[in-house]
Amino acid sequence: MSQARSKVKELFHRLTGSTAIGYRLDDLVNQLWTISNELSEIKSVLRTTRMLTEANSTNMNSNTYAVFYGTGSFMQANLERAISEGLVPLCFIDNDKTSQKKIINSSTGMSFEIISLHEALKRFPTADIYIMLEQNMLLNITKLLIEHGVNKERIKYLQKVEYRLGCSQLGSLIIYSDNYKEYTTCCSPRYRTYWKSSGDFVQDSIEYTENVTKLIADINEKKPNKCSECSMIHEALWSCVIKCKMLMLPSIHRRDYCNFKCIYCGSWKDNVIKQHMDISAWDVFKAFVSNELVKDVRYNSYEITASPHCDEMLELWKQKRIVGEILTNASIFKNGIAELLRENLITLNCSLDAGTPETFAKIKGVDCFWDVVDNLRKYSASSRDRMRLKYIILPGINDNDADMDGFISIALEIVNENFVFYAHNFNTQITEQEVEATVKFINKCKNAGINPKPNEVTYSVSELDMLKKRLSKSTK
Ligand code: SF4
Numbered sequence: 431m432s433q434a435r436s437k438v439k440e441l442f443h444r445l446t447g448s449t450a451i452g453y454r455l456d457d458l459v460n461q462l463w464t465i466s467n468e469l470s471e472i473k474s475v476l477r478t479t480r481m482l483t484e485a486n487s488t489n490m491n492s493n494t495y496a497v498f499y500g501t502g503s504f505m506q507a508n509l510e511r512a513i514s515e516g517l518v519p520l521c522f523i524d525n526d527k528t529s530q531k532k533i534i535n536s537s538t539g540m541s542f543e544i545i546s547l548h549e550a551l552k553r554f555p556t557a558d559i560y561i562m563l564e565q566n567m568l569l570n571i572t573k574l575l576i577e578h579g580v581n582k583e584r585i586k587y588l589q590k591v592e593y594r595l596g597c598s599q600l601g602s603l604i605i606y607s608d609n610y611k612e613y614t615t616c617c618s619p620r621y622r623t624y625w626k627s628s629g630d631f632v633q634d635s636i637e638y639t640e641n642v643t644k645l646i647a648d649i650n651e652k653k654p655n656k657c658s659e660c661s662m663i664h665e666a667l668w669s670c671v672i673k674c675k676m677l678m679l680p681s682i683h684r685r686d687y688c689n690f691k692c693i694y695c696g697s698w699k700d701n702v703i704k705q706h707m708d709i710s711a712w713d714v715f716k717a718f719v720s721n722e723l724v725k726d727v728r729y730n731s732y733e734i735t736a737s738p739h740c741d742e743m744l745e746l747w748k749q750k751r752i753v754g755e756i757l758t759n760a761s762i763f764k765n766g767i768a769e770l771l772r773e774n775l776i777t778l779n780c781s782l783d784a785g786t787p788e789t790f791a792k793i794k795g796v797d798c799f800w801d802v803v804d805n806l807r808k809y810s811a812s813s814r815d816r817m818r819l820k821y822i823i824l825p826g827i828n829d830n831d832a833d834m835d836g837f838i839s840i841a842l843e844i845v846n847e848n849f850v851f852y853a854h855n856f857n858t859q860i861t862e863q864e865v866e867a868t869v870k871f872i873n874k875c876k877n878a879g880i881n882p883k884p885n886e887v888t889y890s891v892s893e894l895d896m897l898k899k900r901l902s903k904s905t906k
């Protein structure tokens with residue numbers, strides 16, 4: 431206000447040559463102050479009106495303009511599809527302040543602003559809001575929007591949902607196991623239900639819908655079933671469409687090959703060689719993707735770039751516009767992967783686990799740290815936004831300063847601050863030493879401006895809780 435006051439004084443002096451603006455100065459400043467506030471409101475209304483006018487005029491092409499809630503991996507995986515189906519974002523909501531004011535670019539050349547929920551409700555008070563988050567977030571965000579006065583009718587989802595017992599993986603994910611002789615629902619080895627594969631993957635996908643629909647009915651009618659014992663089952667908003675939309679090809683088949691020998695992985699212990707594959711991840715991928723049975727693939731079957739079918743697989747991926755994720759050890763650079771990154775079709779996830787060549791060689795069994803880092807740099811040049819880096823905490827191996835600091839400086843160069851993950855080694859119990867190392871890693875990342883996240887499937891709920899508590903103690 432005092433700045434405004436001296437500016438008015440200066441203006442008055444320039445216009446009249448007099449400094450005797452007198453007693454009306456405060457009135458004048460107050461009025462100008464009000465006008466300036468009104469102007470910024472008008473600017474905001476004009477912006478909204480312009481966007482809605484554009485929206486109306488483009489409605490001729492039956493486009494639906496809406497606010498999109500969520501900026502994470504689900505949104506990234508589904509944005510292009512949503513746009514191609516006629517949904518056009520007015521803006522994106524993210525309540526994380528570090529993400530606000532950033533811009534999201536779509537492959538169609540459009541750019542969208544990320545703003546807070548409060549700002550979005552102010553700018554677009556009547557627009558529909560699409561929740562662009564994983565199924566397990568739908569209920570909480572729906573409640574949050576209602577608490578903020580959003581009418582239920584304005585809250586939309588990418589597909590029809592219902593309130594019932596379910597879990598985030600049940601009804602959309604298909605995973606093959608036991609060398610593709612059977613398929614199952616989820617990553618929970620203890621409680622998941624298996625069904626025999628017919629050997630014909632198209633037939634399996636049809637039977638999947640029938641089998642899982644029956645399982646969901648049994649769960650909700652409290653008939654005997656294995657899921658009811660699982661801690662993941664809970665009442666929430668789940669999709670009504672039961673269909674394997676996502677194919678996961680994890681490293682559990684002992685049929686695909688990897689060129690590394692990570693100390694925490696069993697793949698290489700089976701001595702599978704490249705040529706020795708009867709049914710491989712490629713066969714399943716080809717069947718599901720060529721027949722358009724899935725639109726989303728998480729590929730983690732040993733090392734994709736070491737597969738003799740890698741190039742064909744990446745070509746089919748691009749042709750069919752599959753979205754998803756590729757996990758790679760990044761030892762072999764593939765143009766096809768860089769292209770999928772550039773086309774916003776995949777995120778690339780690499781578990782680097784070390785910050786020095788010596789520790790890397792000890793963990794991975796191969797001495798090629800700088801080759802991997804160089805390849806990650808090249809992938810990052812294709813799409814930094816889609817890069818994910820992971821650090822599996824291995825007490826006594828990578829919990830020293832040199833490795834953590836080395837990893838963090840590479841992460842700062844290669845990925846965005848929200849896409850660094852830490853994980854627990856599945857094969858071991860979490861120990862006090864690991865808890866300490868994890869807290870140390872998180873604090874080091876935070877000091878460097880990185881906001882690391884847990885790779886949640888590797889921790890139990892109580893382990894995550896314990897880490898949270900230890901973290902808050904360590905920062906007091
Ligand atoms: S409830 Fe548990 S066992 Fe059932 S599908 Fe979900 S994660 Fe798997």
Ligand code: SF4
Nearest residue numbers: 688690692695732759
């Ligand atoms: S790179 Fe992945 S698949 Fe290969 S040995 Fe390591 S963990 Fe296993």
